[in-house]
Amino acid sequence: MQDISFAPLAAELFVLGMTCLVMLVDLFAPGPQRRNSFWLSQIALFGALLITINLAPAPSALLYGGHFMLDSLGTVLKVGLYIVTAISLLYARAYIAERQFMRGEYYLLSLFAMLGAMVLITAHSLLTIYLGLELMSLSLYAMVAMQRDSKQAPEAAMKYFVMGALASGFLLFGMSLLYGVTGHIGISELASAPTEQGQLVMYRFALVFIIAGIAFKLGAVPFHMWIPDIYHGAPTSVTAFLGSAPKIAAFAMIMRLLTEALPSLHEDWMAMLAALAIASMAIGNIGAIAQSNLKRLLAYSAIAHMGYFLIGISSGTSEGYAASMFYILVYALMTLGGFGMILFLSRAGFESDNLSDLKGLWQRSPWYALLMMLVMMSMAGIPPFIGFWPKLQVFMAAVHAGQTWLALTGAVFSLIGCYYYLKVVKVMFFDQADDKSPITASTALRVAISANGLAMLVLGLFPGTILAYCLKAFAG
Amino acid sequence: MTTLPLLSLLIWTPIIGAALVLFGAGERNNGSTAKWLALVTALVTLALCVPLYTGFDTTTAAMQFGEQSPWFTISGLNINYSLGVDGFSMPLILLTSFTTVIVVIAGWEVIENRVSQYMAAFLVMTGLMNGVFAALDAMLFYVFWEAMLVPMFLIIGIWGGPNRVYATIKFFLYTFFGSVFMLIALIYMAIQAKSFAILDLHQLPMSLSVQHWIFAAFLIAFAVKVPMFPVHTWLPDAHVEAPTGGSVVLAAIMLKMGTYGFVRFNLPIAPDASLAWADVMIALSLIAVVYIGLVALVQKDMKKLVAYSSIAHMGFVTLGFFIAFALLKSGNAMQATLGVQGALVQMISHGFISGAMFLCIGVLYDRVHSRQIGDYGGVANTMPKFAALMMLFTMANAGLPGTSGFVGEFMVILAAFSANFWYAILAATTLILGAAYSLWMYKRVVFGEVNNSHVAELEDINKREQLMLVILAIAVLALGLYPKMLTDLMEPTVQNLLHHIMQSKAGA
Numbered sequence: 001m002q003d004i005s006f007a008p009l010a011a012e013l014f015v016l017g018m019t020c021l022v023m024l025v026d027l028f029a030p031g032p033q034r035r036n037s038f039w040l041s042q043i044a045l046f047g048a049l050l051i052t053i054n055l056a057p058a059p060s061a062l063l064y065g066g067h068f069m070l071d072s073l074g075t076v077l078k079v080g081l082y083i084v085t086a087i088s089l090l091y092a093r094a095y096i097a098e099r100q101f102m103r104g105e106y107y108l109l110s111l112f113a114m115l116g117a118m119v120l121i122t123a124h125s126l127l128t129i130y131l132g133l134e135l136m137s138l139s140l141y142a143m144v145a146m147q148r149d150s151k152q153a154p155e156a157a158m159k160y161f162v163m164g165a166l167a168s169g170f171l172l173f174g175m176s177l178l179y180g181v182t183g184h185i186g187i188s189e190l191a192s193a194p195t196e197q198g199q200l201v202m203y204r205f206a207l208v209f210i211i212a213g214i215a216f217k218l219g220a221v222p223f224h225m226w227i228p229d230i231y232h233g234a235p236t237s238v239t240a241f242l243g244s245a246p247k248i249a250a251f252a253m254i255m256r257l258l259t260e261a262l263p264s265l266h267e268d269w270m271a272m273l274a275a276l277a278i279a280s281m282a283i284g285n286i287g288a289i290a291q292s293n294l295k296r297l298l299a300y301s302a303i304a305h306m307g308y309f310l311i312g313i314s315s316g317t318s319e320g321y322a323a324s325m326f327y328i329l330v331y332a333l334m335t336l337g338g339f340g341m342i343l344f345l346s347r348a349g350f351e352s353d354n355l356s357d358l359k360g361l362w363q364r365s366p367w368y369a370l371l372m373m374l375v376m377m378s379m380a381g382i383p384p385f386i387g388f389w390p391k392l393q394v395f396m397a398a399v400h401a402g403q404t405w406l407a408l409t410g411a412v413f414s415l416i417g418c419y420y421y422l423k424v425v426k427v428m429f430f431d432q433a434d435d436k437s438p439i440t441a442s443t444a445l446r447v448a449i450s451a452n453g454l455a456m457l458v459l460g461l462f463p464g465t466i467l468a469y470c471l472k473a474f475a476g
Numbered sequence: 477m478t479t480l481p482l483l484s485l486l487i488w489t490p491i492i493g494a495a496l497v498l499f500g501a502g503e504r505n506n507g508s509t510a511k512w513l514a515l516v517t518a519l520v521t522l523a524l525c526v527p528l529y530t531g532f533d534t535t536t537a538a539m540q541f542g543e544q545s546p547w548f549t550i551s552g553l554n555i556n557y558s559l560g561v562d563g564f565s566m567p568l569i570l571l572t573s574f575t576t577v578i579v580v581i582a583g584w585e586v587i588e589n590r591v592s593q594y595m596a597a598f599l600v601m602t603g604l605m606n607g608v609f610a611a612l613d614a615m616l617f618y619v620f621w622e623a624m625l626v627p628m629f630l631i632i633g634i635w636g637g638p639n640r641v642y643a644t645i646k647f648f649l650y651t652f653f654g655s656v657f658m659l660i661a662l663i664y665m666a667i668q669a670k671s672f673a674i675l676d677l678h679q680l681p682m683s684l685s686v687q688h689w690i691f692a693a694f695l696i697a698f699a700v701k702v703p704m705f706p707v708h709t710w711l712p713d714a715h716v717e718a719p720t721g722g723s724v725v726l727a728a729i730m731l732k733m734g735t736y737g738f739v740r741f742n743l744p745i746a747p748d749a750s751l752a753w754a755d756v757m758i759a760l761s762l763i764a765v766v767y768i769g770l771v772a773l774v775q776k777d778m779k780k781l782v783a784y785s786s787i788a789h790m791g792f793v794t795l796g797f798f799i800a801f802a803l804l805k806s807g808n809a810m811q812a813t814l815g816v817q818g819a820l821v822q823m824i825s826h827g828f829i830s831g832a833m834f835l836c837i838g839v840l841y842d843r844v845h846s847r848q849i850g851d852y853g854g855v856a857n858t859m860p861k862f863a864a865l866m867m868l869f870t871m872a873n874a875g876l877p878g879t880s881g882f883v884g885e886f887m888v889i890l891a892a893f894s895a896n897f898w899y900a901i902l903a904a905t906t907l908i909l910g911a912a913y914s915l916w917m918y919k920r921v922v923f924g925e926v927n928n929s930h931v932a933e934l935e936d937i938n939k940r941e942q943l944m945l946v947i948l949a950i951a952v953l954a955l956g957l958y959p960k961m962l963t964d965l966m967e968p969t970v971q972n973l974l975h976h977i978m979q980s981k982a983g984a
Binding site: 319323362366373377382383384388389392393395396397399400404407408411412414415418419422423425426429430462463464467468 | 548550551552553622623625629633640641644649652657659663664666
C-alpha cells in the first residue's frame, strides 16, 4: 500500500478549508456588516490561483485510482474559473448588501459552487464527474432562491431545480448504461474498452442520454427553455455567476465525457453536436430579437453563444476543442461584463434590467455607455474586440475539418445576432434619457466594471496569450 | 529611405489623438480645446503623408514602407501586423488623411454638442481607414474593415437627422452582412495557402469552381460597400441622415474601400472567375450608371441626389475594372491599362468631388435647415462666393473637362469603346445624365429669383467655409489639369495587376 499524497488536491482542499472558515467567521460575525466574508472569499480564490499555477502539470497525471486528472486543460480552466468567480463576487458585493441578502451564505454558496466546478474540471471518472456536477448545481439552486422577498426568484429556483434534476437524471441514466455496457466508470477505461458490434446500439443509446444531459446543463436548444426564465428570475448577481462559471465547468464535462471517454463514437456525437449548434444559434439569435428585457436578451444570446461554442467541439479536432475552450473563457468574461453592467445600473428596490432603463445612458454617464458598447460589440463578434477571435477560431476549426457549411451557417447567424446587440447600443446612445442624473456607485465597482469593459478591447488587440494557453491545453 | 514606421504612424497618430481629444481635452472651453487638438492631429497625420508621397518609388509595383511584426498565431497560422502600400493604396491613404482635415474644419462651428466625441470619432475613423488601405495581412485588413463600422454607426446615430436610427442600423447590418461572407472566404483561402498574407493569397492556385465561390463571397462584401446595384439602398438613407462630416467620409473614403477590395482581392485572387463574371459586373455597373443616374434626376432632396450620383459614379469604377477583362481577353493590354487607371483616377476624383458636394449642401443646411431643393432658389444673389465655388463642383460632378471628374470618366469610356461599342454608348450617357441632374439641381437652388425670406437672409460663406471649399477646388482642378501626377504613381502597380490576372490560376 503506497502513501497517498494530497498535494495534487491542494487547490480543492484549500478552497474547502477556506469555505469552512467563511462559514465559521460568518456564524460569529457581529452585526449585519459581515464584510470579512467577502475578503476571506477573495483570499480563498487568490490562494487557489497561486496553488493551481504552482501545481501546473507537465506532463498530465492520472491520480487516485483514476478518478482525478491533473492536466493543463484543468489548469487553464480552473484559472479562468477563479478569475470569473472573483469578478462576480466583486460585482455581487454591493448588490446583495443593498437587498438584505444573507451575505455570508452568498459567499459560501458561491465558493461551494466553484468547488463543485473544480471537481468537475479535474474529474476523470463518471462518479467524480457526477459528484462535482451535483455539488455545483445544488449550490446554484440555493443561490437562485436566495432573494426571498422577490416574486420571481423562488419560482425561478423551483424551475431550475426541477429542470436541473431532470437533466441530472438523464445524465445519470446515460452513465449507468455506459457502465452497464463496459463495466467501467473510469474515463480512461471507458475510452479503451473494446466495442463489439452488438454493443454499438447500447453505446449510442447511452450517448443520446449523456448529450441530452449536457445540453440541458449548457442550455443548448432543444433543452434551452429554462434559460430565459431562470436568468430573468434569479437575482442579477446570481445570474452573472450562473451565466459564466458553470459554463466553464460544463466545457470540461463535455471534454471528459465525449472526447476522452467516447472517442470511438466521435462520428455520432459530432453530428449531434452540430445539429444542436445550428438549432441553438437559430433559436437563440432569433429569440433575442423580440426581447425587451435585457436579462432575457442576454439569456437568449447565451443560448446562441452555446451554438457557436458547440461548432468548435463538433469539428472533432484538437484545434476545434481549443477554439471552444477559448470561446467559453471569453464568453464567461463577456457575460460577466453584460450582467455586471446591469448590476451597476441597479439600485436598491429597482432592477435596471429593461432595455428602456438604458435609455440615454450615454448622456448620463458616457464612460459606462462606452464600456457597455464594448461588451455588446464584443458579444456581436465585431473586431477588434475580443469576442471576434474565438468566433474566428471556431469557424476556422470548422473549415479545417471540412465543415465549411457549418462555419457559413454560424457566420450568417452572427449577422442576425448583430441586430439585437446593436439595439442595445442604439438605446444607450441614440435615445433620450428620462433621468439625466449620472450613475453613482462605489469606487471598487467602478474600477471593476471599467477593467472588465476595457478588457474587451485590450484582450481583443492582444488575444495571443489566452489563445496560446488554450492551444497548449490540447497540445500534449 | 526613412526608417520611421510611417504607416503605423499614419494609423495610430489619429487614434491616439482621438484618445487625447476624448479624455484629455473633453468638453472644456465649450470644446474648443478639443477642436484645436483634433485639428492639430489631423494636420500632423496629413504631414506624415508628405514623406509617404515623396519617398514613394514610382518605378516598382512592390509593396513599400513595409512593416511586419508577428501578432499572434491561430490554428497554426500566423497573423501578422504587416503593412505596406503600393500604387493602389498609397493615393487612398493620402485621400483619407486629406479628407480628415476638411472634415475637422467642416465640423468646427456646426457641431455644438459633444464636440470632443464628434472629433474623436472621426479621428478614430481616419486611423482605421488608413489601416484598411495599408494592411497586408488579410485578418488585419478584416479587423480594420469591421472596426470602422463602429465609429460610423455612432456618428450617424448620434449626430444624424431625425430618421437616423433606422439609417444607421441599416448601414451597419448591410455592410456587416457583406463582410461575413468575406470572412469565410478569407478563412478558407488562408487554410489552403497556410498564410494570411494577402500577397500569398494572390499566388494561391484554385480551381474555377472554387474561384467562383470565392469571387461571389468577396463580391457580396464589396458590392455592398461600393455600393453596386441592387444592394445600394442603404447609401441614400445613410447619407441623408448622416451629419455633413459623416456624409463626406462615407462618400469620399468608405465607398472607395469597396472598390479597393476589388483590386486587392477579387481580381488578383480569382482572375478566372473575374473573367467569367465580367459581363455580369459590367451589366451591373451600367445599370448603376444609367438607372441610378435617372433615379438621381428625380430627387427632391439635395443630399439624396448627390448620394445617388455617387452610386452612378462608383459604377464607373467597377466598369473600368471589369472592362479590362474583356479587353485582356482580346489581347488589348494598352486599353485594359487605361480602363483600370481610369477607374482608379475616378476613385480619387470622386473622393474630392462628392466630399465637396456634401460640404456645399452642408453649408446651405446649416443656414436654412432644409435640404429640399424646393426650399431654395436664387442663392447666388445672397451668397455669390458660395455660388461660384459650388458651380465648380457641380461642373466637376457633371464631368466638365479640366476638372478631375472628366479624367476618370473619359479614360473609362475610351477603354469601353475598344471593348464594345454599346458599353461605351451606355457609359457615355452619364455625361448627359450627370450634367442633367447636377446642373438642374444647381439651377434650381442657386439661380433664379430669391423665392423666400430664408434665402433672402442668407449670409455668404465665412473664412472657414471658404478655406475648406477652396482647398477642395484646388484639388479638383489640379487633378483635372495634371492627372499624370496620379497615374504615374499607379502605372507599375496597374501593369503588375494586369500581368498577374492574365495568367490563369485554375490550371495550376
